[in-house]
Amino acid sequence: MGKKKCVAMLLAGGKGSRLNSLTKDLAKPAVPFGGKYRIIDFTLSNCANSGIDTVGVLTQYQPLLLNSYIGIGSAWDLDRKDGGVTVLPPYAETSEVKWYTGTASAIYQNLNYLKQYQPEYVLILSGDHIYKMNYESMLEYHIEKRADVTISLIEVPWAEASRFGIMNTNEDLRITEFEEKPAEPKNNLASMGIYIFSWNILKEYLEMDARNSKSSHDFGKDVIPSLLEENKKLYAYPFKGYWKDVGTVKSLWEANMDLLNDECDLDLFDHDWRIYSVNPNQPPQYISPEAIVKESLINEGCTIEGEIDNSVLFQGVSVGKGSIIKESVIMPDAVIGENVKIEKAIVPGDAVIPDGTVIRSFDDEIILVTDEMLSGVYPAFK
């Protein structure tokens, strides 16, 4: 195996329980987003575009779809003879089965994967976020600062700061304090869950953490605090641009709606930083003579005979005559009948919405359409 300067470890085992039925059968990184993509496409494309060609993807929760989606990584040009994508599920050893109990334990259990490449640096990523970022620039920064660990940070609204890991730094951006989800945050600079470790430090601290029976084996809660305690050089790397954790139905809906906003920084049309995905290979979308399409994002394979207003439609969706889809997200291959009205909702893939159905929220909440609803017990239906 060739030596690699930097290897990425992508944590993709998240359950995303606040996405409710959307993550019943698939891990959060596999949730569809943006009319064509799955959430993990953004991180994998960032790796490919940043010149990182060796990526370990750590899976645990509902991995079937994610595994087959990633395949050998060819969609992201990561099918390489040396390196490329390797899916790393938890495994059994002679003595026990080792589930990934925390982010740090997941990496610790795959130190042998990393050792094969003798990396100088390890980039730790999460497959849960929507953003475009050049990891190469972050690595240059890490090297320039002679840091042991570099953590990327983003400014978040003060009101939300207590949901994140919050960093306090000195003027040189050296991290002096790291608080995981503080009740009273001292500032609003949040960790994006992206770390670059120098290899020796990572190995040393993960081995130490693994021996500590009191540890919860989490980077934010355990590893970073003990590094700070021992006065290691931790630097913050400020990121500017679009970054969204689509952990809830509402934030997933919002992130999709952001794509319809001209002010949004997330440009899917930038040919210099393409977001790759597994291509469904469907014919062009067909917009019928009766159809009306207003300010929407529509993927190939759709057949539109109704009205689409400020919505995001994934591949293979069909919308029947007289139907109105407003401010909604319709996931792959959903079939919307005739004279249906859908407003502020997420319709999951393969759903079949019968003729005349009305799906509308009474209290401005975003509706996630479920099988139970479609069987007629939900008040949003007439």
Add this chain to the structure above:
Amino acid sequence: MKRKLLGVIDATTYHDDLEELLTHRSLAALPFAGRYRIIDFVLSNMVNSGISSVAIFPKMMYRSLMDHLGSGKNWDLNRKRDGLFFFPTPVVDSDINKIGSFENFAANLDFFYRSSQEYSIITNCYTVFNMNFKPLLDWHIHSGCDITEIYHENGTPMEMYLVKTSLLIKLIETRNETGYTCMRDVVLDPEHNHSICRYDYSGYAVMINSIENYFSTSLNLLNSDVWKQLFIKEQPILTKVKDEPPTRYLKGSAVQNAMIANGCLINGTVENSIISRGVKIGKGAVIKNCIIMQKCVIEDNCYLDSVILDKDVKVEAGTILTGTARDPFVVRKGTKQGALMNS
């Protein structure tokens, strides 16, 4: 089926009536239906029918065709055994413009010897159709015929032939003695001593051979009865993948009766048109009865009716271009159209 039928696509054809669209590419690579090249139809049909070995015989200007096909990966033809084979003909100056030229095959006779498939299907590269060849092969084997010629049920020969590979090799080897230059010569010769059968195909099929018929066949795709026969979920037409985002409809866009590929940004009005991948249409622009190929940019307030824009054409703001259904206005690849030139 897998090891039974060999696919042979003759991609040497050139139609003078399509000249304006073929200055940079071979007929096989002619863009069609917003995201395909014409050869995708027959090639996908072969793959969907379980054919795992396909030989393509191109002639001249095959750069765009090779770029499109690559290793055959998009058709699942990048195989260790069998797969996609590309045999540019060494006979550059021949004026043979017939499907299945034995002279072209002869230069690569070893390929036919080496192929283990018992039967071969020889096709043209410019038919728009979605046909499963499995029933045809069964029919051919059952009939005991030497050569089966495929006809459309409306009586048009489709320039596709099914033969035993051993007979094909024999026909190629004896071409000088028999005087047969291609499959068509064999079936048309009243003196031939082969049993020849006719297989009628009843599905949708159009052979593209002129600008007028390219234009009308393209716009016919907007008829849902037609596209439903071409784009079948179980038998998808495969093509080169482009990683374009979904198409975005912006404020002021009005689109009706159109087929639109991915990666477009639409600000204007589109009616009865086919829009390919990565096209930008400016504010106030009106596109009617048009075929717009990949990556064209149509700036604000243009008016285009019955126009074919080849790839990478830029139409400057306020330009008016009009053609007719019989004689569409064709703009060549990579050119720029200004308001002053054609107003």
